[in-house]
Amino acid sequence: xxxSEAASALAALLGDATRVxxxxxxxxxxxxxxxxxxxxxxxxxxDKIADLIVQPVNVDEITRVLAWCYAHQVPVTxxxxxxxxxxxxxxxxxxxxxxxxxxxxxxxxxxxGVAVCEPGVRLGVLESEARMQGxxxxxxxxxxxxxxxxxxxxxGSGGIGSVAHGGLRDFNTVRAFDILTMEPTPRLxxxxxxxxxxxLHAWGTNGIIVxxxxxxxxxxxxxxxxxxxDTFANAFDFAESIAVSDAWTKRLATVFEYPIPSYFAPIASxxxxxxxxxxxxxxxAQRDALITAAQTAGGSVTLAAEYFGMKTQPLLSxxxxxxxTLWAMKADPAWxxxxxxxxxxxxxxxxxxxxxxxxxxxxLHIEFMKNGSSVVIPGAIxxxxxxxxxxxxxxxxxxxxxGVSVANPHVNHLEGGGRYREDNVQLLxxxxxxxxxxxxxxxxxTFTPHPxxxxx
Numbered sequence: 001x002x003x004s005e006a007a008s009a010l011a012a013l014l015g016d017a018t019r020v021x022x023x024x025x026x027x028x029x030x031x032x033x034x035x036x037x038x039x040x041x042x043x044x045x046x047d048k049i050a051d052l053i054v055q056p057v058n059v060d061e062i063t064r065v066l067a068w069c070y071a072h073q074v075p076v077t078x079x080x081x082x083x084x085x086x087x088x089x090x091x092x093x094x095x096x097x098x099x100x101x102x103x104x105x106x107x108x109x110x111x112x113g114v115a116v117c118e119p120g121v122r123l124g125v126l127e128s129e130a131r132m133q134g135x136x137x138x139x140x141x142x143x144x145x146x147x148x149x150x151x152x153x154x155x156g157s158g159g160i161g162s163v164a165h166g167g168l169r170d171f172n173t174v175r176a177f178d179i180l181t182m183e184p185t186p187r188l189x190x191x192x193x194x195x196x197x198x199x200l201h202a203w204g205t206n207g208i209i210v211x212x213x214x215x216x217x218x219x220x221x222x223x224x225x226x227x228x229x230d231t232f233a234n235a236f237d238f239a240e241s242i243a244v245s246d247a248w249t250k251r252l253a254t255v256f257e258y259p260i261p262s263y264f265a266p267i268a269s270x271x272x273x274x275x276x277x278x279x280x281x282x283x284x285a286q287r288d289a290l291i292t293a294a295q296t297a298g299g300s301v302t303l304a305a306e307y308f309g310m311k312t313q314p315l316l317s318x319x320x321x322x323x324x325t326l327w328a329m330k331a332d333p334a335w336x337x338x339x340x341x342x343x344x345x346x347x348x349x350x351x352x353x354x355x356x357x358x359x360x361x362x363x364l365h366i367e368f369m370k371n372g373s374s375v376v377i378p379g380a381i382x383x384x385x386x387x388x389x390x391x392x393x394x395x396x397x398x399x400x401x402x403g404v405s406v407a408n409p410h411v412n413h414l415e416g417g418g419r420y421r422e423d424n425v426q427l428l429x430x431x432x433x434x435x436x437x438x439x440x441x442x443x444x445x446t447f448t449p450h451p452x453x454x455x456x
Contacts, residue, residue, distance in 0.1 A: 003022055003051040003052050004022070006052060006074065006096075007020045007052050010052070010065060010068065010096075013061070013064045014054070014061055014065075019054065019055040019056070020052060020053070020054055020055075021052060021053040022053075027049060027050055027051075027052060027053055027097075028049050030050070030053045030079060030082070030097055031053075031090060031091055031097055032090060033083065033084045033085070033087060033088060034085045035084075035085065035086060035090060035412075037085045037322070037325055037326070037329070037336060038086075038336055038409055039336060039386050039389075040389055040392070040411075041086070041087050041410060041412055044412060045087045045412065048087075048090050048092050048094075049091070049094070050077065050095060051095055051096065053096070053097045053099050054096050054097070054098055054099065055099045055100075055101070055102050056098065056100070056102070056103065057102045058103065059178075059180065059188065059210050059211075062100075062180055062186075062208060062210060063180060063188070065096070065098065066180060066181075066182055066186045067184065067185060069095070069182075069438060070182055070183060070184055070186075070438065073438065074095045074096055074438070075091065075094065075095030075096070075438050075441050076095060076096045076098055076182065076208075076439055076440070077090070077097050077204065077439075077440045078097075078100065078150075078154065078204030078208055078209075078439075078440065079097050079099045079100065079101075079151075080100060080119065080120065080147065080148035080149075080151020080152070080155075081101060081122070081143075081147050081151055082151075083141070083143040083146050084151065084155045084156070085322055086155070086409055086411075086412065086417060088154070088155040088203040088204070088440075088443070089151075089203075089440075091440075092412070092441065092442040092443070093441045093442060095438075098208065100118075100119045100120045100148070100150055100210075101120045101148065102120055103118040103119055103120040103150075103210070104118060104120035104121050105117065105118045105121070106118075106121055106125070106129055107211075109129065109133050109135060113135045113215065113216040113218070114175055114213050114215050115149075115212075115214045115215075115216055116212070116213050117149055117211075117212055117214070118150075118210070118211060118212075119150020119151070119153075119209050119212060120149075120150060121149045121150075122146065122148055123137065123141070123147050123148065123152060124144045124145045124146075124310050126149060126214075127144065127309065127310075128310075130216050131219045131309065134219055135216035135217065136216060136217060136219040138161050138164075138171075138173050138215060138216065139158050139159050139160060139161035139165055139166070139167060139168065139173070140152070140160055140161060141156055141159040141321060141322075142159060142160065142317050142318060142319075142320055142321040142323040143323075144160075144317065149212050149214060150212065152168065153168065153174055153177065153200060153201070153209060153212055154200075154201065154202065154204050155201065155203050155204075156201070157169075157201065158369055158379075160251055160281065160321065161217075161251050161252075162369035162370060162379075163243050163250055163251065163252065163367075163369055163370060163376060164217075164249075165217060165370065166369065166370040166371065166374075167369065168201065169200060169201065169372070170370070171372075173214065173215050174196060174200055174214060174215070175213035175215050176192035176196065176213040177191060177192075177196065177200075177210075177211060177212045178211040179191060179199055179208060179210065179433070180207065180210055181207060181433040181434065182208075182433060182434040182436065182439050183433070183435075188210075189207070189433075197425055198425040198428065198429035199426070202414065202426045202444075203414060203440055204439060205414065205430060205434070205443050205444045206426060206429040206430040206432075206439060207434070207439070220249060220283050221284040222251060222282070222283065222307040223281070223284040223287040223304060223306050224279070224280070224304075224305055224306075224312065224314075224316045225279070225281075225282055225290060225291070225294075226270045226271075226277060226278070226279060226301070226302045226303035226304075227277070227280070227294045227299040227301050227302070228271075228272045228275035228276070228277055229275060229277075229278065229297075229298060229300075230276075230298070231276060232258070232351075232364060233348070234276070234297065234298055234299070235255050235277065235278050235299075236255050236348075236364075236378075237297070238293075238299055239253050239255045239278045239366070239368065240368070240378065241297075242282075242293075243368035244368075244376045248282065248283075248286060248290070249282065249283035249285075249286060250280060250281060250282050251282075252281035252316070252317065252320060253278075253280055253367075253368040254278065254280075254320045254366065254367055255277070255278050255364070255365070255366040256276060256278075256324070256366075257276055257363050259363070260277075260324065261276075263327040263330065263331040264327055265327075265330075266314065267314045267316075269302075270302040270314070271302075272300065272302065275300075278294075278299070279316050279319070281307060281316070281317075284306055284307075287304055291304055303316075320367065321367060321381065322337065322381060324337075324381060324383065325337040325383060328383045334387075335384070335385060335386070336383075336384060336385075336410075337381050337383055337384060337409065338380075338384055338395065338399070339379075339381055339406065339407040339408075339409050340379070340380040340381075340399055340404050340405060340407075341377060341379050341404065341407075342366075342377065342379075342404055343403050343404070344375065344377050346403060347378050350402055350404050353398075353402050354382075354399065354402070358384075358395060358398070360385075361385040361395075362385075363382060363383040363384070364380065364382055365382055365383055366378050366379070366380050367379045367380065367381060389410075392410065396408060412442070413442070413445040414426065414443060414444050414445070415445050415446055424446075426444065427447060430444055431450075435449060435450065436449055
């Protein structure tokens with residue numbers, strides 16, 4: 001592809017040259033996400049840049065762009081806000097990055113609490129609008145202010161709220177979506193039920209998500225609480241007692257081993273030195289009871305204040321989930337992370353084994369979440385010290401050998417990241433909807449185009 005010729009052709013299709021971007025600095029910025037959290041991915045992806053960016057504003061424009069790219073064998077990589085951490089939206093083969101951020105309309109929030117929206121809607125905007133109508137997001141990433149609904153559905157997993165409502169793939173949270181296929185004449189398909197799982201969290205490798213039906217939950221008046229404990233064991237025990245009990249209405253239950261809290265410089269006044277810390281989002285109606293329970297358990301409550309959404313200061317969610325890793329990296333660039341799931345029946349033993357083997361190179365950061373079987377489990381995004389890729393792989397192997405699941409965030413394909421479905425529905429959908437392999441190429445390692453399917 002000659003970028004200047006492609007830009008002219010695509011600008012003609014859109015009727016607006018300003019939405020076909022070839023300025024090198026902008027193209028480079030919109031070709032990246034937060035893959036640099038991983039030193040492994042940084043080495044692999046730093047030089048991967050699109051040839052140009054296209055910013056459609058409706059389904060018809062996307063359809064025309066996809067048809068042109070199919071005819072000219074030009075790769076297309078979908079982009080939301082670029083807040084992912086695994087290089088999902090990094091174009092490994094150049095071509096076009098399809099930036100959907102201008103498709104940002106909330107069509108409606110239904111009477112039974114389903115948001116119907118375009119993929120470029122910011123999750124923070126949706127949360128604010130939903131709360132005005134008595135609803136709120138079931139779960140959202142720590143990048144709430146910037147992340148888009150489409151990016152979250154295509155590349156996200158869970159976040160704040162998962163302790164009560166599970167992740168995106170659980171409990172019918174994503175009700176349906178429309179996708180466009182990558183074919184000579186792209187098809188607009190409506191997927192719901194089990195059919196969605198062929199494209200849900202597939203990184204835009206087998207369909208472009210253009211409309212989403214996302215289930216919400218009734219809104220709650222929340223309070224933020226910070227509780228300090230002398231030991232990680234005591235902090236974990238208390239957080240677990242809140243997380244697993246149906247008696248507590250909660251949206252977040254997080255535990256940090258010291259010294260992780262020392263990395264949270266803007267909220268240092270709430271982080272007593274040498275203490276392990278628990279963060280909770282709890283129903284305001286239960287705040288006083290929580291304070292009493294925390295003090296009875298030996299904790300010291302350093303913050304207990306009402307939550308007012310993204311304008312709340314401090315906003316504790318800015319230090320949870322993978323934002324925790326970011327704060328650690330700011331303090332020491334040698335830190336990176338893993339994504340783990342511990343066995344609730346053996347979790348303390350597993351903690352001890354990992355600490356014995358890796359010591360302070362493996363710092364425990366727990367995010368409680370409900371799995372698809374409605375069991376609240378101690379998920380984890382441990383902060384780990386990177387020295388070599390071999391050492392990192394040793395940590396991953398040690399976790400798995402002890403029954404700790406690992407979704408590896410240091411690989412740039414679906415299969416290695418722990419989110420690939422064993423029934424191969426994502427691969428089968430790739431063959432049905434993108435037989436040439438032009439959508440986000442290289443991100444589905446098990447896919448091989450069939451020769452007879454690679455000619456227009």
